[in-house]
Amino acid sequence: MAYNPQVVDAKIVSHNPKNGLFEIVAQLKDRTVCRLIYGTDATGTLQPTHINRLLKEPCPICRKDFLCNCMSKFKGTISEQALEIAGNPS
Ligand SMILES: [Zn+2]
Numbered sequence: 001m002a003y004n005p006q007v008v009d010a011k012i013v014s015h016n017p018k019n020g021l022f023e024i025v026a027q028l029k030d031r032t033v034c035r036l037i038y039g040t041d042a043t044g045t046l047q048p049t050h051i052n053r054l055l056k057e058p059c060p061i062c063r064k065d066f067l068c069n070c071m072s073k074f075k076g077t078i079s080e081q082a083l084e085i086a087g088n089p090s
Contacts, residue, residue: 003060003061003070003074005028005029005030005032005074005077005078005081006028006029006030006081007026007027007028007029007078007081007082007084007085008027008028008029009026009027009085010024010025010026010027010081010082010083010085010086011024011025011085011086012024012086012087012089013025013035015089017089019039020038020039020040020046021037021038021039022038022089023035023036023037023038024036024038024079024082024083024086025054026078026081026082026085026086028060028078030057030060031056031057032053032057032059032060032071033053033054033056033057034051034052034053034054034071034078035051035052035054036048036050036051036075036078036079036082037049037050037051037052038079046088047079048075048076048079050075051071051072051074051075051078051079052071053067053068053070053071055067059071
């Protein structure tokens with residue numbers, strides 16, 4: 001199934017300037033809400049390390065209303081859009 005996530009709103013909900021870690025909560029057009037957790041890899045490049053779907057709405061892909069891993073496939077896409085809206089704090 002071709003899922004095409006569209007971020008309509010995103011904001012930084014926590015940021016630790018000491019280690020550069022931060023979190024963004026992103027709202028998608030289909031009302032899915034995700035929390036993205038960012039960190040830096042060994043070369044110091046910022047990247048999303050985790051994505052969690054907040055359990056407000058069933059998963060748009062598998063329709064489960066409990067934890068699933070569907071969103072992890074779209075981590076990069078959702079992250080790109082979320083950073084465009086929320087900005088990069090580091
Ligand atoms: Zn799912």
